[in-house]
Amino acid sequence: RPGEPVFTPKGKDNVVFQVPDKFLEEKYQNIGSDIQSRFGDEADVTIQVRDTALPNITVPAQLDKSDNFSLFIPRHKKLAAALIDVFMKAKDIDQLQSYAVYARDRVNSQLFNYALSVVLLHRPDTKDLDLPIFIESFPSKFIDSRSFGMARQEANVVKQGNRRPITVPRDYTASDLEPEHRLWYFREDLGINVHHWHWHLVYPAESSDINIVRKDRRGELFYYMHQQIMGRYNIERFCNNLPKTVALTSLREPIPEGYFPKLDSLVASRPWPARPSNSTLMPIKRTLDQIDLEISTMERWRQRFLEAVNENAYTDLQGRKVALDETTGIDILGNILEASQQLSPNPNYYGDLHNMGHTIISYVHDPDHRHLESFGVIGDSATAMRDPVFYRWHQNIDDMFNEYKIRMNPYTAQQLTYPSIRVTAVGIQLDNGRTNQFHTFWQQSDINMTKGMDFMPRGDVFARFTHLQHIPFTINVQANNDSSAPKMGMVRVFMAPKVDDRGQQMSFRDQRRYMIEMDKFVANLRPGQNTLRRRSAESTVTIPFERTFRNLDNRQDSSFNFCGCGWPNHMLIPKGTDQGYRMEFFVMISNYEEDRVNQDLGGACSDAASFCGIRDRLYPDRRPMGYPFDRLGRQGADTLASFMTPNMKVQEVTIIHNDRVSGPTGQ
Ligand code: CUO
Structure with a gap:
């Protein structure tokens, strides 16, 4: 309820949802009362979940629970949009709660968290609720795997009240041999990464409800917010005696900057993949993600964007040229380049350059899925800014927008x-x-x-x-x-x-x-x-x-x-x-x-x-x-x-x- 915490009062960590048996996963349904009484005993708070007709969540459930989830992968965006749709259609908060409880054990936890967060932000009856706190839900995206293990040990061995904080080391991802490592405090900053995740949550590029996507000047804000990140990052580089970021313009040259994130991916209990120095981008063919992308396709998208900038006009679905005007031009270009497939005036022609850039870089270690590896940190908006290549890619994106801006009449x-x-x-x-x-x-x-660590005994x-x-x-x-x-x-x-x-x-x-x-x-x-x-x-x-x-x-x-x-x-x-x-x-x-x-x-x-x-x-x-x-x-x-x-x-x-x-x- 508005004004009340979404989850639990402070210090009351154990919430048990009492659910009708049909809400449980099939394999647990015949031992439903067992489970409920066992966990019920430990509950600080018990919530009765309203019995309701079960929603159809077969589409969002297609993403395997052990898979990593990325907003930059079109298939994942579609599966998330389907769950958002289910949640948006709940008649009231109680039904939303029932749907959420039902979906929680059946869909991928990251997809679930994303979809529910978007819905809580956008439903009129939940706007005033707190969001689940993202760092607490997924601490493994922010904290190195060694500190994470130490925290788990501390919780198991030391009584609540006597526990000491686990100090996350300040520079654990590389040594001084790597000049880029001087920027660790910016790239690996918790607040910066949470901001970036939050921004993309507030401005989703796709949703079955177009009103969630279509926000005032969102394409322009995509350009501007990321332009400001690049300005800030470049200044940090100058302060550390490094030259300005080299834009990743050519997709065919090796990328000297490597990155070894040293984070565990929570879902699959696997480390996030690393990218060795001098990796070269490859076409991606990943049937599971339904991606088949040639580098030449990305190059074509780039050319078409620059053509629109040069002609000060974009090509619409009928092949006509539509002039860009001073007020809305940058907004349209932002939606074309990011891209939002729902807001781009011609998604087939202009493609999905920025998002697929994240994706193709994130799969450089396993482009055809032969090693069954998931994507690297640049594939997830919560972790992308940790990687030096994020800035090289966004310098390229910003340079492309800048080509438009420098052609505008200077102010008098x-x-x-x-x-x-x-x-x-x-x-x-x-x-x-x-x-x-x-x-x-x-x-x-x-x-x-505490919240994101699913361990016993509990406590802070x-x-x-x-x-x-x-x-x-x-x-x-x-x-x-x-x-x-x-x-x-x-x-x-x-x-x-x-x-x-x-x-x-x-x-x-x-x-x-x-x-x-x-x-x-x-x-x-x-x-x-x-x-x-x-x-x-x-x-x-x-x-x-x-x-x-x-x-x-x-x-x-x-x-x-x-x-x-x-x-x-x-x-x-x-x-x-x-x-x-x-x-x-x-x-x-x-x-x-x-x-x-x-x-x-x-x-x-x-x-x-x-x-x-x-x-x-x-x-x-x-x-x-x-x-x-x-x-x-x-x-x-x-x-x-x-x-x-x-x-x-x-x-x-x-x-x-x-x-x-x-x-x-x-x-
Ligand atoms: Cu925020 Cu590329 O858009 O990460």
Whole structure:
């Protein structure tokens, strides 16, 4: 019920569903009362499941229980869509519960979890419920297999109350011989991976209910959110003395970056497959997944996308050219390239390039299934961002979108200006007293893994992660309103590296691709001088630290559904360097009357609206995502300085990293 936890009150882990015998798996039906009394004795909570006509779940049950599940594989998407359909059609919450209990033991557990999560997010009568917490359901997707084994042992040997957290080692996937390993803290960050899984849950590419797929500007947000990931990742690379990501454009060259995830796949009790260095992509022929894909097919899809970009028009189902316009063009291209087969205007012609890229890379170790191996981590949205090749593939995707963006007319000075509004100063105030610096360090935080570990005896077991963190700060903006009337402004905050790898001021052309969004908020500007203050914890790209860590164990936070989507606040600031990494901190105030979207946001979670949108609402900004850096600079502006109009201001800042490790939250 809304306002109540979906599963159990804290500390009450044992839930027993009392079900009619016909709900049990066939092999258990004649010992139904046995089972129920045995588990019933241990129950903290007993839930009577309503007897109901059984739904037909033969289609979703086609995925073997021991198989891994991937949203990037078309067959899996279809099987999940079938289960979503069953759940969406339940008449009320009680019937949904009956259907879910019935399906739980009969379908693949990952498919089940995905379908139920999508349904809980989208049914009007379940929207206010918490989602099952994903890390707790599938901790093995986030925690290395050795720590996982240690947690199991701790739970078996040590009494509840005396158990110590299992410290997940900070760099277990490779040694310093592998330069890419310097980025472990970004790629293997728990909050980043959960965000990515959550984003794809909120924006499914396919569903039998088209309303679940068709969301305001979802194709554009696919482009923008992943573009921002690439901007952030590239900056982390620069901080670690690595060059920018090389796009995986040619699918026929060996991939130097290998990745050995050291995670166990929970369902099959098998390790996730690894990819050795210098693997070369092969056509995939996997009858089981119903995939038969040539590399030349992917190349053709790419050519057709670029053709649409070049002609500023796509080819529709009848073969006609349809012009892309300034407002919706990027959204259509996003749906074509991702691809959403239901929203792409011509799915056969443009294919499924981005998704099949994930798939073909994920099967590089066993393209024809001769070794009966499942896909690698890039095939699962919960684990994909761990692998260096994820970024090479998404750099390629982003470069393709960029080909469209650089062909658009640059903004004119007049379009960028907000008459009578001037930004006169911008400053960063750190909570430790420093100004115009950011400070980063390491922090340890604990996560309760109990729910996902199906072992006895029960009770809490914690995993302790080390992750990047920064000192909280306040952004101070001085703005003048030279008119005599109050004005509303949209304050747009970005940050980008100042110099290129030769130490020269970065060109605007390069820098705009690394402009990472830090925040965006509305401000009231009185005539005369105004001081605006904004806390780092309020950022509209992030969700609070508590939602990534502490409250995962605490069901008081009822906002963990749409609100679970969002960049983790502890990764808001790039790592920086010991000596200080130089960045340009940019603030623009645009005319809110032109930017505003009229809608009621009451009750809606909008914590991370820049990356995730707002549920059941329009994207809360009328400008193109990434504005004003989504296009090339205005005519003649080849540096940020020459791009500036009076309603913008840049402040040079540095990011200083301190290698200290601070203790677990609250300890
Ligand atoms: Cu999020 Cu490729 O889209 O992973």
